[in-house]
Amino acid sequence: MASATIRDVARAADVSVASVSRVLNNHANVHPDMRERVRAAIEALGYVPHAGARSLSLARTQAIGVVLPDLHGEFFSEIVRGMDRAVTPAGYHLLLSNMHADADLAAQALRTMRGRVDGLIVMAPHLTADALEAALPRGLPTVMLNTVPSGDRAGIRVDNAAGIRAAVAHLAATGRRAPVHIAGPAGNVDAVARRDAFTAAMRDYFPDAPVEIVDGDFFEEAGLAAVATLIAAGTNFDAIVAANDMMAFGALQALRDAGRQVPAQVAVTGFDDVPLSRYLGLTTAHVPLVDMGSRAIDRLLALISPGAKGARDPDLIIPELIVRRSSGAPETF
Amino acid sequence: MASATIRDVARAADVSVASVSRVLNNHANVHPDMRERVRAAIEALGYVPHAGARSLSLARTQAIGVVLPDLHGEFFSEIVRGMDRAVTPAGYHLLLSNMHADADLAAQALRTMRGRVDGLIVMAPHLTADALEAALPRGLPTVMLNTVPSGDRAGIRVDNAAGIRAAVAHLAATGRRAPVHIAGPAGNVDAVARRDAFTAAMRDYFPDAPVEIVDGDFFEEAGLAAVATLIAAGTNFDAIVAANDMMAFGALQALRDAGRQVPAQVAVTGFDDVPLSRYLGLTTAHVPLVDMGSRAIDRLLALISPGAKGARDPDLIIPELIVRRSSGAPETF
DNA sequence: CAGGTCTACGTAACCGGTTACATGGTTCGG
DNA sequence: CCGAACCATGTAACCGGTTACGTAGACCTG
Numbered sequence A, B: 001m002a003s004a005t006i007r008d009v010a011r012a013a014d015v016s017v018a019s020v021s022r023v024l025n026n027h028a029n030v031h032p033d034m035r036e037r038v039r040a041a042i043e044a045l046g047y048v049p050h051a052g053a054r055s056l057s058l059a060r061t062q063a064i065g066v067v068l069p070d071l072h073g074e075f076f077s078e079i080v081r082g083m084d085r086a087v088t089p090a091g092y093h094l095l096l097s098n099m100h101a102d103a104d105l106a107a108q109a110l111r112t113m114r115g116r117v118d119g120l121i122v123m124a125p126h127l128t129a130d131a132l133e134a135a136l137p138r139g140l141p142t143v144m145l146n147t148v149p150s151g152d153r154a155g156i157r158v159d160n161a162a163g164i165r166a167a168v169a170h171l172a173a174t175g176r177r178a179p180v181h182i183a184g185p186a187g188n189v190d191a192v193a194r195r196d197a198f199t200a201a202m203r204d205y206f207p208d209a210p211v212e213i214v215d216g217d218f219f220e221e222a223g224l225a226a227v228a229t230l231i232a233a234g235t236n237f238d239a240i241v242a243a244n245d246m247m248a249f250g251a252l253q254a255l256r257d258a259g260r261q262v263p264a265q266v267a268v269t270g271f272d273d274v275p276l277s278r279y280l281g282l283t284t285a286h287v288p289l290v291d292m293g294s295r296a297i298d299r300l301l302a303l304i305s306p307g308a309k310g311a312r313d314p315d316l317i318i319p320e321l322i323v324r325r326s327s328g329a330p331e332t333f
Numbered sequence C: 001c002a003g004g005t006c007t008a009c010g011t012a013a014c015c016g017g018t019t020a021c022a023t024g025g026t027t028c029g030g
Numbered sequence D: 001c002c003g004a005a006c007c008a009t010g011t012a013a014c015c016g017g018t019t020a021c022g023t024a025g026a027c028c029t030g
Helices: A006-013 A017-024 A032-045 A051-058 A073-087 A103-111 A129-135 A160-173 A189-205 A220-232 A245-257 A275-280 A289-304 B006-013 B017-024 B032-045 B051-058 B073-087 B103-111 B129-135 B160-173 B189-205 B220-232 B245-257 B275-280 B289-304
Strands: A063-068 A093-098 A119-123 A142-145 A154-158 A179-182 A212-214 A239-242 A267-272 A283-286 A315-317 A320-322 B063-068 B093-098 B119-123 B142-145 B154-158 B179-182 B212-214 B239-242 B267-272 B283-286 B315-317 B320-322
Touching (some): A006 A032, A051 B051, A063 A073, A063 A289, A073 A093, A073 A245, A073 A289, A119 A289, A154 A289, A160 A189, A160 A320, A179 A220, A179 A245, A189 A212, A212 A220, A220 A239, A220 A245, A239 A245, A245 A267, A275 B275, A289 A315, B006 B017, B006 B032, B063 B073, B063 B289, B073 B093, B073 B245, B103 B129, B142 B289, B154 B289, B160 B239, B160 B320, B179 B189, B189 B212, B212 B220, B220 B239, B239 B245, B245 B267
Parallel strands (some): A063 A093, A119 A142, A154 A315, A179 A212, A179 A239, A239 A267, B063 B093, B119 B142, B142 B154, B154 B315, B179 B212, B267 B283
Antiparallel strands (some): A093 B093, A283 A320, B283 B320
């Protein structure tokens, strides 16, 4: 019992397919009687239009593709949630796709979106501009999120330097002497920018202190490991600037396990302000994740709709430092 | 500069579209020369196959639709993450769609999936079986998640009663005298099941205590409000069994604000075990969210693939109570 | 009442792929 | 040397919608 098609409906109502289509799409100039006959036939057959076929002939899918490296942690969840929020009222759907680190597979993932979506949101902080530009299907409106600016594509980015600088400045202002940085993965644009920003900020705010940086990978365990490394090496530090919140959580845990008081002995800051940070009282550079998601969709929809082509200067989001108890604010939670 | 089509490629390589198609799909019986010519043309034109057109003729979209009430909080995020995990290696995509509470809109959301996906995962704890059955497109393989069992559809459900019972039993075993329940929204199957289970468990474990229940809606604020209500009413309680984790978090916060010690004066339990619970030390009924997501996909893919029709008995997931410090376990985090 | 408009509807081409079937050319066994 | 079997390829129908275009009849208008 395959589903009924528009031709089945036409036959049942004894009209042409064109008329059925007109009724379905509420076109003008259809006689009320006809409308009624068709509606009855649709009802009787339980007909539901085939979105795929419709997409093909209209060249519009009402779907937008979201390609991201991984769906792990609150970071991505929040962004996707923001997208979802913006996409639903506009009558679009979200098509999720994971892009692996491997450039070839990434290209593959991007290609399979052709003909499936009306536009693309790409989050690829781990790809180089070249690899990305080579992989992006031509003629498909695209908005890049936290990705190396490629060509003249529309994009939304976080001002990594501003976030790190604010954290370091805050630590200096509250009397810390020796901050260290737990960095993100080497190939990641954001991670690199934050690392560089840390070095620069240290020069400005702690000109006499050595710049100590431990490698990480944005996951919680890396935060744990980094603190273990620091302690094992006997490094002197009284503040940790983690490249993201998850690693900061790991660091908090490790510090607690090691018996170091936070914030009395060590201040900790993160980056992103995922929801969890509020609960754990983590000082962090707030990135409006949900908002970024919605905004990316809005940008993309604007690109898609009429002949719009303008406003392709990338939005830059300036994170605001939220001071919580992990860096010495009075106990509030 | 519209994208090239398969006919453009055929023309450029001076072969027929059938041959191009054969090369694209690695069919046997194509001469190496031909293969090479076609590959060259594809390369030259930057041709990328149109997935939509392919779907139409193959009647397979390689996408599966996920319809859920809302994308809020870790609960859904985790489940979606699990789905994503399972779907990617199988070469499928996830198409997200939000279903509003309104039954008509819900039906609408389900209908628009026709022709867009090969199967559906529906999470609709807030719909009645009738409304749902009426809205589900016929002939589309469907797996229901935490939804009233409708017809003979495949489904995966959490044993709400077991989870609540375990929590209540635990409270009894650790010497609590007067637990109260913060319930979920009225129309929600899970919420209702948990509420009923609480009443039943109270009868068994606290036969002499009154059954106190405060209404909530699964959101954090409801937990806050519920505690405020209890305190304002002067209700006597030394344990709170929240219908989900988010409300438990709200309760924890409100208790702290009111100066009541957790767990010394009041024990708190949740339901779901979202990641946050581990961080906040909440005792809760663990539901393998990521796993549920993957499993739902696996079930669905099994339904889709050959002529498989069997195994439609709904999986029942028995939550395991994870005891953490909110209910009196020794401080561990 | 002839000719022009307008309305309501049907016919058929088209969107971009896949594939059943047909066809011309080789190879091979008898 | 002939027909069968096989191989590589082309032709055209099909998937399920949309819509440009054509047309028959109703309605005006002078």
